[in-house]
Amino acid sequence: MTFLLIVIIAVALLLIGIPIFVVISGLTLYLFFSSQIDISAIIIEMHRMATTPVLVAIPLFTFAGYLLSESGAPKRLIRLSNALLGWLPGGLSVIALVTCAVFTALTGATGLTIIALGGILLPAMKRGRYSENFSLGLLTTSGTLGLLFPPSLPLIIYAIVAKVRIDHLFIAGILPGILLVVLLSAFSVYRSVRTDVPKTKFKFNEVGIAIKETLWELPLPVVVLGGIYSGYFAVSEAAAITAVYVLLAEVVIYRDIRLGQLPEIMKKSMVLVGGILIILGAAMGLTNYLIDAEIPMQLLDFFKTHIKNPILFLVVLNIFLLAIGCTMGIFSALVVVVPLFTPLAEAYGIDPIHLGIIFLANLEIGASIPPLGINLFIASMRFDKPVLQLYVASLPFIAILLLALAIITYLPWLSLALIG
Amino acid sequence: MHIWDRFDEKISRVEQVLITILLTVMILMAFFQIVLRNFFDTGISWGDSLVRYLVVWVGFIGAAIATKEDKHINIDVVSRWLTGPQSNYIRLVSHFFSAVICSLLTLAALKFLRFEAQMGSTAFFKLPVWVPEIIIPVTFGLMTLRFTVRFIGEFARIRKNGFKQEFKEEK
Numbered sequence: 001m002t003f004l005l006i007v008i009i010a011v012a013l014l015l016i017g018i019p020i021f022v023v024i025s026g027l028t029l030y031l032f033f034s035s036q037i038d039i040s041a042i043i044i045e046m047h048r049m050a051t052t053p054v055l056v057a058i059p060l061f062t063f064a065g066y067l068l069s070e071s072g073a074p075k076r077l078i079r080l081s082n083a084l085l086g087w088l089p090g091g092l093s094v095i096a097l098v099t100c101a102v103f104t105a106l107t108g109a110t111g112l113t114i115i116a117l118g119g120i121l122l123p124a125m126k127r128g129r130y131s132e133n134f135s136l137g138l139l140t141t142s143g144t145l146g147l148l149f150p151p152s153l154p155l156i157i158y159a160i161v162a163k164v165r166i167d168h169l170f171i172a173g174i175l176p177g178i179l180l181v182v183l184l185s186a187f188s189v190y191r192s193v194r195t196d197v198p199k200t201k202f203k204f205n206e207v208g209i210a211i212k213e214t215l216w217e218l219p220l221p222v223v224v225l226g227g228i229y230s231g232y233f234a235v236s237e238a239a240a241i242t243a244v245y246v247l248l249a250e251v252v253i254y255r256d257i258r259l260g261q262l263p264e265i266m267k268k269s270m271v272l273v274g275g276i277l278i279i280l281g282a283a284m285g286l287t288n289y290l291i292d293a294e295i296p297m298q299l300l301d302f303f304k305t306h307i308k309n310p311i312l313f314l315v316v317l318n319i320f321l322l323a324i325g326c327t328m329g330i331f332s333a334l335v336v337v338v339p340l341f342t343p344l345a346e347a348y349g350i351d352p353i354h355l356g357i358i359f360l361a362n363l364e365i366g367a368s369i370p371p372l373g374i375n376l377f378i379a380s381m382r383f384d385k386p387v388l389q390l391y392v393a394s395l396p397f398i399a400i401l402l403l404a405l406a407i408i409t410y411l412p413w414l415s416l417a418l419i420g
Numbered sequence: 421m422h423i424w425d426r427f428d429e430k431i432s433r434v435e436q437v438l439i440t441i442l443l444t445v446m447i448l449m450a451f452f453q454i455v456l457r458n459f460f461d462t463g464i465s466w467g468d469s470l471v472r473y474l475v476v477w478v479g480f481i482g483a484a485i486a487t488k489e490d491k492h493i494n495i496d497v498v499s500r501w502l503t504g505p506q507s508n509y510i511r512l513v514s515h516f517f518s519a520v521i522c523s524l525l526t527l528a529a530l531k532f533l534r535f536e537a538q539m540g541s542t543a544f545f546k547l548p549v550w551v552p553e554i555i556i557p558v559t560f561g562l563m564t565l566r567f568t569v570r571f572i573g574e575f576a577r578i579r580k581n582g583f584k585q586e587f588k589e590e591k
Contacts, residue, residue, distance in 0.1 A: 019492035040531035240450035274482020
């Protein structure tokens, strides 16, 4: 009874905006205290988590992502995709989707996509005579699109929390990620054809110039993915190579970023890293306590008596995760919910890697779902539009995303096909 | 308060310098290890351990800066809809609670450090492990201070606004 009360208080504190790491630490401290475990155990767990070898990938990838976002890379990326896809009916909307996805994969689904790209893409779409609601809905739901592509932070964090192989998860995310982009693109093209949006002509010349311009950035995905896929280097090594490569490209070759700007970019990216690591660390203690108290086992018993069918289990899981993604946000949902559900899914015979992709796809989509999805609020702030208008604007896109989610959930092949 | 602000500015500058140096060393060291391993079939024995502790330092310092800049990850469902005096009170509660929890975490970190010192194991360069781990209580202590100062600031603002309102009513 007291435990239930404490949980209710913790949730209330979370909702009024107290930092997540504070609430989780408070809950853990209370639990340790009441079961006479020394409180230094919470620091032991934090320290153990923070010195996990693979964790070095988080600061390195995050720094590289911030560096890219401050450089001219987004503009070059838009120019290249415009040269390649501008001739399509609805080409500009496809460009917006592709750049948002790439950008989110690199910067880790932290709201940066809408803030950094929204300002360029929304006026461009308006000039391209797309309707306002269509443009707003597309850019809002694209705020977390690309979360399934490596090296996005949520993928790394899921792998650490659920103790699955990062390289497998990286590869598993590719096809489902492409599915999301393709379905949204198809919908956008269909809408553009119907509303007769003007298109540009395809010019080989422009493609050549755009490729030449971005020549030093194009090999990056190949280096990262190819290296990991071939098993040539580990994920943390790929992160180090990415960081050095991006530094060389943006500071030395393109000279988009002056040396003097680096400390500020380093600080900005490490504030995010610190914010994430401290939540991860705090949650480690809580998770271990819950496992010792056999909470996942009790949860499993409860589920096993009420739900026999794995398909039904997946339906319940989807609804639950969409709600969590909409309210809790991606990072806190990952660290708190994942450890509770991994044993459950195993009991229903769901592959741990496939489960990871289901989890992340749900959280990605949940972030755009009314009334509380974080993308809606970031977009409302960035585009200076009422949240209610964004609710309406996002609905068609959310419908498409839910269709994709169903395919990803009930077709494990999509996630597992590329893993050898 | 003024003295604290000036002191905190100095700390911020130290944090900024530390983050820059530590992250630079982390990137170079991690990259250098790959080069050594792949081209020379060797490696620096203490290199990986150093990189791991650099992650700890960068992470905890980043968290301390997040406290100063109000950038900790949170769910502000309620505060998005509340403005004016109510949101001030919510912030008051939030800062107070955060300061209390961070002070307990500082205490826990100090205890942890003492255990580690008693165990007597070493990190890199035969350095006792508690030396690089000292960053944990230091940053938690700093976070406690920063939350406390923000709590006091919020309290002062509410009192001032409260007086203003009474003053208006008298008029």
